[in-house]
């Protein structure tokens with residue numbers, strides 16, 4: 717199968733890649749996504765435990781306070797609360813939205829009978845966690861605080877630009893799929909938060925959360941994968957297996973949006989869109 721698209725589409729998206737947008741823009745023949753490129757810098761001369769025997773000049777190592785200040789500048793968040801109307805991050809997200817809405821693979825209107833689907837992650841793809849990560853957690857992730865103070869009370873604002881993008885994708889005739897590493901006990905609150913901030917096309921049927929901690933993953937979805945029966949698998953295994961399940965239901969996933977490389981690696985999507993997130997890294 718082939719996505720309707722034009723070279724202009726690809727050019728527009730590639731042009732924005734420097735702004736951390738498209739990492740695998742295999743536009744027209746997009747089944748051949750080269751996700752080997754979706755790998756951040758993770759190898760360093762000096763290992764953290766010194767086992768490499770090598771040394772590195774201290775001046776080459778990022779200073780953690782400077783990194784935090786840089787991140788706060790990016791979000792225009794001097795007090796740890798992100799500016800909700802103006803920042804380099806918002807400017808970048810608006811550009812992503814504009815480019816994506818111009819993408820012929822998603823819009824204009826597609827025939828719902830084609831069963832085309834677009835996948836969206838939750839945290840920092842559709843729901844914005846910056847204020848929690850910085851102001852509430854001081855960049856030290858706390859899963860209890862996350863669940864009790866933010867997820868269950870449905871406190872997250874929408875990620876800038878994404879409500880109109882997701883709703884436009886749904887209006888165009890695509891099925892909108894949610895896929896998150898949040899757990900099943902957070903499912904209802906997540907769907908509630910999404911609806912609360914204006915997302916319209918997410919449905920219970922096509923929203924996928926991870927099994928509860930200690931529970932056995934669904935055999936129907938994860939049987940035959942490293943996730944089943946123990947649940948001991950990587951995010952890449954979990955998310956790619958879920959996308960494969962969506963495909964088995966007859967959908968063609970034409971695009972996959974996420975803020976983590978692990979959202980996007982593993983295939984089962986024609987195109988991948990990497991959204992910016994300098995705040996944390998999930999392997």
Ligand SMILES: [Mg+2]
Pocket residue numbers: 837838839840841974975976
């Ligand atoms: Mg995320």
